[in-house]
Amino acid sequence: MMNEYFNLIFKCFFFYFMIIFALRCMGKREIGELSIFDIVIYLVMSELLALSLTENSDSILKTLIPLITLSALQVIVAFLIMKFEGFRTLIDGKPVILIRNGLIDQQAMKKERYNIDDLMMQVRECSIGSIHEIAFGILETNGKLTLLKKNDCKVKYPFPLIQDGKLQREHLQMSGFDIHEIMHSMRQQGIADVADVFLCMATKSGFSFISKSSLAFSRTSTL
Incomplete structure (x- = not known):
């Protein structure tokens, strides 16, 4: 009986540090993100841990292998999300503008199954x-609503126009911006090609x- 208790304590210690190590390998992210x-x-990790704690002593390896596999899978997926925009959209989705210049996009709300009560609660x-005080209300990919007040908002459009070398x-x-206007502004600031731009925002x-x-931020060109 005592051996079973010691085995259970050992498993708790072992998988506690093992899961911490696995999460560190997968990268730091806040719970809300x-x-x-x-x-x-x-x-799945929590279920594996629960199963291991309730099974016999030879179950550690059976839990460890799936845990390592899941950690490796997460690292691979994170790399693919970083490198390929289409894959990132497939996994994480896209942020959606629900409010723009004090106007609610009702069609976008219906598409995202976002009701007015949730919207007004987060506004409050x-x-x-x-709502008229808001320049942009953006439903992020993690489900959080980001609100930019008109008085504080420094951008004309909240999303990148060029990102990681891609239009x-x-x-x-x-946004309604003219690509030729952006290209002219870009060349004025000494950047020859879109592929050389890491990020472009319209302020x-x-x-x-x-x-x-x-x-590093270059000078801004007047619109």
Whole structure:
């Protein structure tokens, strides 16, 4: 009987540190930033731990192998998400603008199955009295609603127009900016090609670029 208790204590210590090690290998992310894939991985890990604690002493290896496999899978998926935009969209989805310049996009809310009660609750939680005070309300991929007040918002559009050397054509179309205007501004700031741009945002004072070479903000060009 005592051996069973000692075995259970050993398993608790072993898998406690093993799961911490696995999570460190998978990278740091806040709980609110977890993707659906992250949540699935953590739930499966917790189930494996529960099964191991209730089974006999020869079950450690049976739990350890799936745990290592899941950790490796998470690292691989994280790499693919970082490298391939299409795969990132498939796993994490895309952020959606629900409020723009004080107007609610009702079609977007229906598509995301987001009701007005949830929307108004999060508006009030941000100490905002009226929808008309909001420049952009963005439903993030983790389900959180990000609200940018008109008085504090410094961007004309909240999503990148160029990201990691690629034109974001969907964002360009939704924002209404002219690609030729962006290219002209980019060349004025000494950047020859879109492929050299790490990030381009449209601010109220102009287009801001971060080049891949310097990874530093360049001067803004007046719109």
